[in-house]
Amino acid sequence: MSSLLDDAAKQLEKALGYITISDDARERLTMPKSSLVVRIPVRMDDGTLKVFKGYRVRYDDTRGPTKGGVRFHPNVTLDEVQSLAFWMTFKCAALDLPFGGGKGGVQVDPKKLSRMELERLSRGYVNAIADLIGPEVDIPAPDVYTNAMIMGWMMDQYSIIKRSFQPGVVTGKPLSMGGSLGREEATSRGAFVTLQTLLPKMGFKDPASIRVAIQGFGNAGSILAGFLYAAGYKVVAVSDSVGGIYAPEGLDIPSVRQAKEETRALKAIYCQGSVCHIKEHATISNADLLELDVDVLIPAALEGQITAANAERIRARVLFEVANGPTDYEGDQILEKRGIQVVPDILVNAGGVTVSYFEWVQNRSGLYWSEAEVNNRLDERMAREAHCIWEIAQEKGICLRTAAYLHALGRISTAMNAQGAKEYFLGTAR
Ligand code: GLU
Numbered sequence: 547m548s549s550l551l552d553d554a555a556k557q558l559e560k561a562l563g564y565i566t567i568s569d570d571a572r573e574r575l576t577m578p579k580s581s582l583v584v585r586i587p588v589r590m591d592d593g594t595l596k597v598f599k600g601y602r603v604r605y606d607d608t609r610g611p612t613k614g615g616v617r618f619h620p621n622v623t624l625d626e627v628q629s630l631a632f633w634m635t636f637k638c639a640a641l642d643l644p645f646g647g648g649k650g651g652v653q654v655d656p657k658k659l660s661r662m663e664l665e666r667l668s669r670g671y672v673n674a675i676a677d678l679i680g681p682e683v684d685i686p687a688p689d690v691y692t693n694a695m696i697m698g699w700m701m702d703q704y705s706i707i708k709r710s711f712q713p714g715v716v717t718g719k720p721l722s723m724g725g726s727l728g729r730e731e732a733t734s735r736g737a738f739v740t741l742q743t744l745l746p747k748m749g750f751k752d753p754a755s756i757r758v759a760i761q762g763f764g765n766a767g768s769i770l771a772g773f774l775y776a777a778g779y780k781v782v783a784v785s786d787s788v789g790g791i792y793a794p795e796g797l798d799i800p801s802v803r804q805a806k807e808e809t810r811a812l813k814a815i816y817c818q819g820s821v822c823h824i825k826e827h828a829t830i831s832n833a834d835l836l837e838l839d840v841d842v843l844i845p846a847a848l849e850g851q852i853t854a855a856n857a858e859r860i861r862a863r864v865l866f867e868v869a870n871g872p873t874d875y876e877g878d879q880i881l882e883k884r885g886i887q888v889v890p891d892i893l894v895n896a897g898g899v900t901v902s903y904f905e906w907v908q909n910r911s912g913l914y915w916s917e918a919e920v921n922n923r924l925d926e927r928m929a930r931e932a933h934c935i936w937e938i939a940q941e942k943g944i945c946l947r948t949a950a951y952l953h954a955l956g957r958i959s960t961a962m963n964a965q966g967a968k969e970y971f972l973g974t975a976r
Contacts, residue, residue, distance in 0.1 A: 612648030615689025736897015762847030
């Protein structure tokens with residue numbers, strides 16, 4: 547079986563068919579700059595010691611410090627983290643953020659840890675990777691099953707190691723520790739702006755007649771569902787890791803969100819319950835949700851959800867990828883052949899890292915922005931880059947994913963060439 551990173555590289559390979567970049571840039575993009583594997587010893591509440599496996603990958607830093615989240619999940623592997631770091635490289639370039647791409651992860655089921663074990667694990671992770679992170683080097687952020695509280699612990703631990711206040715080392719922090727207004731909603735807001743920018747161009751006009759299904763009800767999926775509901779879209783199905791609910795007439799999203807939130811009370815970090823425990827709705831499996839007859843399908847959970855195994859059965863007309871890598875290469879080819887538009891992850895979910903960039907800027911300047919200022923800057927950038935990517939796709943007659951890669955590649959290769967490419971050293975540069 548090919549690795550996730552090989553699969554991701556095929557997306558790049560496809561884009562390289564439409565752009566000429568220097569051999570140097572092509573060569574440099576073939577593998578991550580560095581991949582760190584660490585062990586994290588954690589004292590558990592019962593006195594035993596458990597060792598967890600952790601990773602931090604920096605894919606490329608030509609355009610700036612590497613940037614990307616840290617996920618806590620039982621299935622985290624090095625291959626997955628490398629692929630996620632690869633996507634971050636292109637995401638940051640697609641949005642013109644002055645960052646390269648990185649990613650981290652710990653192989654753990656965080657729902658099985660107590661709050662204090664989770665804190666010790668988060669601090670232990672920073673102890674293990676501290677030499678390779680920093681505000682000018684590599685800047686972690688939240689991802690799957692990590693949140694502001696965890697980022698606060700990580701930032702505090704790094705400050706303890708450095709013996710100085712270091713807010714710029716991590717983004718997605720609590721507001722009281724140098725976080726940014728608007729960061730919590732940023733991924734969803736960015737996805738919403740992208741959707742509002744592109745759906746009319748695809749011929750969808752009236753939100754009330756647009757049926758949407760969302761797989762994944764974490765930070766990104768649930769807040770986005772709220773935005774869509776408020777704007778009048780018909781959200782007919784949502785799901786989480788346990789299962790989903792379906793109502794053809796549309797779900798009352800605020801009450802679904804409230805019901806799920808109530809189950810968070812137990813440990814105050816992870817929701818213990820599932821949307822599918824909400825009694826008054828028909829339940830649906832995650833696999834069936836993907837194949838619903840809807841206009842817009844939003845995978846907002848994990849990678850590898852749409853593959854050769856189910857792509858022929860997808861009935862949505864448009865996919866907005868809020869998760870990273872939800873469609874694998876083969877699945878993508880099938881959707882393209884069937885005329886289903888896929889708006890790619892490296893654009894759709896870039897709102898999170900965009901406001902992370904704003905947070906980092908605020909931390910470095912010491913001047914903090916109003917929520918309106920953050921949101922306006924986010925909206926403006928998302929709409930601008932979405933429009934550019936749409937135009938590239940139209941002009942060249944290619945899919946939006948390839949257009950997004952071309953858009954990003956132009957910026958990455960220009961920066962790489964500026965460091966000196968083969969043509970320069972052989973004297974053939976113009
Ligand atoms: N984990 C998010 C992503 O995949 C955010 C990364 C960040 O803010 O650095 O884009």
